[in-house]
Structures are given as C-alpha cells and as structure tokens.
Amino acid sequence: MTSASHEPEVLMEAREVVKTFHGRTGLGRRKADVHAVKGVSFTVSAGTALGIVGESGSGKTTVARMIVGAETPTSGEILIAGEGSTARHRRGQRLRLARQVQMVFQDPYTSLDPRQSPRESLDEVQRVHFKRSPRERSSRGSELLDAVGLGDREMRVAPRDLSGGQRQRAAIARALAAEPRLLVLDEALSALDVSVQAQILNLLSDLRSQFNLTYILISHDLAVIRQLCDRVLVMCRGEEMESGPVDAVLDAPRHPYTVRLLESIPRPGMSLPIRSAELRVESGGNAF
Amino acid sequence: MTQNHSNPELLDVRELTIALPIDGVLTDVVRGVDLSVSRGEVLGIVGESGSGKSLTARALMRLAPERAQLGGAVLFKGNDVLRLNKAGLRAVRSGGMAMVYQDPRASINPVVSCGAQVREILCANRGFDSTRARVEVLRLLELVSIRDPERVARAFPMELSGGMLQRVLIAMALASNPELIIADEATTSLDVTVQAEIVAILADLRRDQGVGMIFITHDLELAAVICDRIAVMYAGRIVEQQDAAGLFEDPRHPYTVQLLAARPHVTHRQARLAAIPGRPPALAALPTGCPFHPRCSKATELCATDQPPVYTLAPGAYARCHYAVASAHSCVATDKAVS
Numbered sequence: 001m002t003s004a005s006h007e008p009e010v011l012m013e014a015r016e017v018v019k020t021f022h023g024r025t026g027l028g029r030r031k032a033d034v035h036a037v038k039g040v041s042f043t044v045s046a047g048t049a050l051g052i053v054g055e056s057g058s059g060k061t062t063v064a065r066m067i068v069g070a071e072t073p074t075s076g077e078i079l080i081a082g083e084g085s086t087a088r089h090r091r092g093q094r095l096r097l098a099r100q101v102q103m104v105f106q107d108p109y110t111s112l113d114p115r116q117s118p119r120e121s122l123d124e125v126q127r128v129h130f131k132r133s134p135r136e137r138s139s140r141g142s143e144l145l146d147a148v149g150l151g152d153r154e155m156r157v158a159p160r161d162l163s164g165g166q167r168q169r170a171a172i173a174r175a176l177a178a179e180p181r182l183l184v185l186d187e188a189l190s191a192l193d194v195s196v197q198a199q200i201l202n203l204l205s206d207l208r209s210q211f212n213l214t215y216i217l218i219s220h221d222l223a224v225i226r227q228l229c230d231r232v233l234v235m236c237r238g239e240e241m242e243s244g245p246v247d248a249v250l251d252a253p254r255h256p257y258t259v260r261l262l263e264s265i266p267r268p269g270m271s272l273p274i275r276s277a278e279l280r281v282e283s284g285g286n287a288f
Numbered sequence: 289m290t291q292n293h294s295n296p297e298l299l300d301v302r303e304l305t306i307a308l309p310i311d312g313v314l315t316d317v318v319r320g321v322d323l324s325v326s327r328g329e330v331l332g333i334v335g336e337s338g339s340g341k342s343l344t345a346r347a348l349m350r351l352a353p354e355r356a357q358l359g360g361a362v363l364f365k366g367n368d369v370l371r372l373n374k375a376g377l378r379a380v381r382s383g384g385m386a387m388v389y390q391d392p393r394a395s396i397n398p399v400v401s402c403g404a405q406v407r408e409i410l411c412a413n414r415g416f417d418s419t420r421a422r423v424e425v426l427r428l429l430e431l432v433s434i435r436d437p438e439r440v441a442r443a444f445p446m447e448l449s450g451g452m453l454q455r456v457l458i459a460m461a462l463a464s465n466p467e468l469i470i471a472d473e474a475t476t477s478l479d480v481t482v483q484a485e486i487v488a489i490l491a492d493l494r495r496d497q498g499v500g501m502i503f504i505t506h507d508l509e510l511a512a513v514i515c516d517r518i519a520v521m522y523a524g525r526i527v528e529q530q531d532a533a534g535l536f537e538d539p540r541h542p543y544t545v546q547l548l549a550a551r552p553h554v555t556h557r558q559a560r561l562a563a564i565p566g567r568p569p570a571l572a573a574l575p576t577g578c579p580f581h582p583r584c585s586k587a588t589e590l591c592a593t594d595q596p597p598v599y600t601l602a603p604g605a606y607a608r609c610h611y612a613v614a615s616a617h618s619c620v621a622t623d624k625a626v627s
Contacts (some may be wrong), residue, residue: 056450056479193337193506194508194551195550195567195568195583196336198561198563198564199565201552202560220480224552226556226557227553250554250555261480264481264483265509266509266512268533269512272487272488272491272513
C-alpha cells in the first residue's frame with residue numbers, strides 16, 4: 001500500500017523483452033536454443049516493490065540479469081529512468097547504470113570479495129562512484145553499515161568471519177553505497193535461516209522508507225513476496241502467467257499456475273498431491 | 289541380526305553426543321540427543337543451520353567426520369550402531385538405513401546412467417542377478433512416480449531435472465529395502481510444486497511399506513505436513529519435542545514460538561515480522577544457562593545462570609525450558625518479559 005501518492009514515475013520498464021541463449025555445438029551435437037525469456041513486459045514505479053516469482057527455469061533470474069545489464073536482451077528493451085540499456089559497453093555508461101541499479105545476489109558466501117572487510121568494500125564502491133575525501137567515505141560507510149545493523153567488529157573482519165545473515169547485510173550495504181534508486185534482489189533471502197530472514201525482511205522495509213528505494217525482488221517464496229512487495233509478476237517457462245497487485249494475485253489468483261504454486265506451499269494439514277500427479281514436463285532428453 | 293524384543297522401537301538414540309575439534313579445541317556440537325522412531329513413523333528434526341541436525345543424522349549411520357568423537361548409543365533394532373564391527377555396519381548401511389541428501393546432483397555419480405546406479409545397489413546388497421535387477425529398477429522408478437521409467441533408467445544424471453533426480457535418489461535409497469530412511473533436507477533445493485510431489489511420495493512409502501523415516505528440515509511448516517512427531521534442535525540440543533499438531537497448536541519452548549512467529553505468511557502481510565534478535569550462538573562459546581536466553585523474549589535471570597531441566601509435557605513430549613510447564617502462549621500474554 002506504499003505506492004507513490006504523487007504522480008507515479010516509472011523507474012524501470014521492460015518492453016517485450018526476449019532472451020534466447022544459443023545452443024552450443026560441441027562433440028558434434030547441436031543443442032537447441034534455449035528461450036529463457038519469451039517477451040515479457042512490465043513497469044516498476046519509483047518507490048514501489050515488484051516481486052517476480054517463478055520456479056527454476058522460469059526465466060526470472062535472466063530478467064534480473066538483464067535489468068542490471070549483466071545480459072543483453074535478444075530483442076525488446078529495458079529502460080531505466082527512461083534510458084535504454086541496449087549496448088552498455090562504455091565505462092561511463094556502466095557507471096551511470098550502476099548509480100541507478102544495484103543487485104544483491106542469493107549467496108552471500110560468494111558475492112563478497114573474500115579479502116575485503118565490509119568497510120573496505122564500501123570504501124571501494126565510493127571511490128569508483130564519488131569524489132569524496134577518505135574521511136567522507138569512511139563516515140558514509142559507517143552510516144550505511146550502521147543502517148544495515150553491522151557493528152564495529154563486523155565492519156572490520158573478512159567475510160569468512162561473518163555469519164550468513166551478516167554477509168547478506170554487508171552485501172546490501174555495499175549495494176546501497178552506490179546510492180542506487182533501484183535494488184534488484186535475486187533470491188537474496190533464500191539462503192538465510194528463518195530467524196535471520198525475518199531480520200533482513202524488516203531491514204529491507206526500513207531501508208525502503210529511509211532511502212526511498214525501489215525494489216525488484218526475485219523469489220520463489222510467495223510469503224516473502226507478500227511481506228515486501230506491492231505488485232507481483234508470476235513467470236513460468238519464460239512467460240508471464242499473470243501480474244497485478246500482490247494482494248489481488250495471492251488472494252484471488254486467476255492463472256492455474258499461480259493456484260498450483262499457492263497450493264504447493266507446505267502448511268500444517270495440507271493435502272498432498274495425488275501420487276499420479278502430473279509429472280513435470282521434461283524436454284525430451286535435454287537438461288533444462 | 290538379533291532382535292531385542294524388549295525394545296519395540298526401530299531406532300532408539302540415547303544421549304548421543306558428538307564432539308568435533310573447532311580451532312583445535314574439542315567442542316561438543318551435539319549434546320545429549322535422545323530420539324526414537326518406530327516402524328512406519330516419521331520423526332521430524334527441525335533446526336536452523338548449525339543446530340546439529342545434519343550431524344546427528346550422519347551419526348545415525350556412523351557417517352560423521354572421522355575426527356568426530358561420538359558418545360551415547362544409537363540402537364537400531366536393538367544393536368548399537370556406534371559399536372558395530374565392519375560387517376555389522378555394512379549390513380546396517382546396505383539394508384537397514386538409507387539416506388537421501390539435500391543436493392541430488394552432488395550425491396549421484398554423473399557418468400553412470402541412473403538405471404545402472406540403482407541396479408548396482410540391487411546386485412551388491414540384495415543379490416539380484418542383472419536380469420531381475422533390470423525389472424526391479426523399473427518397478428522402483430515407477431514407485432517414485434516416474435512416468436517413463438525406461439527413459440529415466442537410460443538417462444544420465446545431467447539429462448534430468450533436479451526433481452526427477454531426487455526421485456531417482458529415493459529409488460536408490462529404496463533399492464536396499466531399508467527399514468529406516470533418513471531424508472536430510474531432501475526437498476530443500478527443489479521447487480515448491482516438486483517438493484510437494486516428493487513429500488507425497490515419502491508419505492506414501494511410509495503408509496504402504498511401513499518404512500520409518502527421519503525427516504530433517506529447517507522448514508517447520510513442511511515438517512508439519514509429513515511428520516508424526518517433531519524435535520526442534522537448537523545449539524546441539526533438542527529443546528522441544530511434541531507430536532506435530534501439538535507443536536503447532538501449543539509450542540512450549542520460546543524458541544519454537546519465536547521460530548513460528550518469525551515466518552512471513554503467504555496469506556497476509558505483517559506490519560513487522562517478529563524477528564528473533566541476534567544469531568545462533570557459536571558452539572565453542574555457548575552462553576551460560578539456557579543457550580537460547582540471550583535471544584529469548586521471556587528470559588529471566590534464572591535462564592542466564594541455570595541450565596533448564598527437561599519438562600515432560602505428555603508421554604514422549606517435552607521441552608527444555610524453565611517456563612515450559614505453562615503454555616507458552618499464555619506466558620507471552622501474562623509475563624512482563626525481561627528483554
């Protein structure tokens with residue numbers, strides 16, 4: 001219910017985005033092309049949170065990677081603050097995008113430089129993006145680490161000495177250091193324990209109001225989406241199944257796939273699927 | 289194997305302790321765990337990472353790391369697995385208990401076809417000749433809801449999805465005709481729709497074949513779907529055990545209460561999640577008294593100094609908390625908690 005009360009500015013727009021990974025030829029075998037994303041369109045207004053939900057192979061991570069510029073759409077375009085994202089080869093363009101969009105990855109164990117303490121890591125991001133004195137960088141770094149709830153000790157140690165939750169806080173602080181408007185969280189809460197996940201979810205809602213952030217949260221967990229997002233996009237096999245306000249979609253899903261996702265969530269007293277349940281379709285002989 | 293008839297349980301774990309060297313100091317990481325599983329019963333072990341649940345599971349088959357020191361007893365059909373000789377241990381591992389791990393891709397041989405891997409177990413453990421084994425492989429694959437067993441038997445692991453592979457691993461576990469299956473986060477890496485199917489398969493095996501099961505997960509809701517009883521672990525100890533319904537309706541240990549409250553709900557948005565403050569303690573430096581007291585919303589001075597005793601709530605149900613006798617819900621309402 002936090003959608004902007006003023007005129008809603010569209011911060012991010014995907015127009016008919018398609019991503020096809022071309023099959024590699026190797027050992028004389030030619031693999032079929034993989035159509036990861038098959039024409040998806042959506043917009044995200046500034047200050048809102050969009051959840052993208054789907055199972056493995058739904059294309060949700062590919063969408064996230066295209067938003068941050070890690071992949072280029074095969075066709076269609078992604079606009080961030082009205083600016084196209086087609087070819088971002090020049091450093092200046094990449095830096096400009098990084099000031100708009102930052103990403104937090106699923107695995108806090110591999111997304112941080114193992115040799116950098118959270119404090120050093122924030123310092124580096126600021127050196128790249130801002131003309132600040134060491135003193136300014138240090139005090140801004142402390143502010144951010146404080147905002148995500150990392151203490152003095154945790155700021156100075158290597159990531160291996162931090163718990164999973166602390167590392168994810170460090171990764172969020174690092175993303176915020178570039179002062180982006182849009183934060184893309186790709187399964188950023190999935191690897192965390194329940195007790196820590198709740199802490200990070202609360203933190204994300206605090207940061208959102210504090211820094212007026214816009215979120216795109218990629219997740220397979222509908223409960224997490226309900227907690228943090230205003231709108232949701234349900235994807236399956238590279239296509240949009242349905243989208244709309246979170247409460248509308250989760251309370252009254254219209255697409256059978258959304259219904260099935262909701263019914264599969266474990267809860268006390270749930271009825272298990274009948275054994276002859278429709279087996280997952282496997283593309284004949286090929287892994288995907 | 290001799291059967292001890294005074295003991296009707298399939299598995300009876302008594303005071304299991306596991307000590308591992310952490311930074312050179314031998315540290316108890318599992319501290320006096322008691323468990324029991326009867327035939328056809330599903331016991332859930334729930335806990336966050338580092339609670340000792342996976343290590344406990346491995347110790348049941350004596351698969352804990354070599355440098356671990358194990359104490360207590362793991363009685364499987366009356367025989368102590370921790371004291372079996374090589375032949376006895378082999379018998380338990382190849383016909384008594386079977387384990388299904390979290391990541392199917394990490395626990396299957398990538399260069400041997402799925403069918404051949406199931407067949408190998410049938411021939412090595414149950415003396416099948418290769419013709420009978422081929423037939424049995426297809427039956428087992430069908431049993432785990434694989435619709436086209438011939439294709440899957442021929443397939444290599446890389447050609448199958450994670451959900452399909454996990455079914456193959458369950459079929460491999462069943463190939464040795466076990467009496468107890470230990471599923472260690474067996475559905476965690478799977479999509480929810482696939483998870484629901486795998487859980488349904490496991491539930492059927494228990495019902496139709498009377499297989500006992502230990503279902504290890506960090507997901508309390510998932511445990512409630514399949515388990516008869518649930519043990520909640522924290523810092524290497526079982527802090528509460530109840531039948532699944534009781535645990536949800538009337539959790540007695542504050543950790544269980546707070547764990548249940550911390551989960552976001554798919555049905556509604558909460559203004560703020562009731563996050564558990566802090567993080568699980570390092571096992572090498574456990575706090576004095578109750579290990580949960582620094583994070584507990586109801587902790588008093590007593591909790592900081594004295595280890596809580598075990599309060600029996602009902603036969604087979606207990607909680608390790610100074611205030612477990614009163615219902616946890618009513619305590620939250622009436623106590624002015626020291627935070």
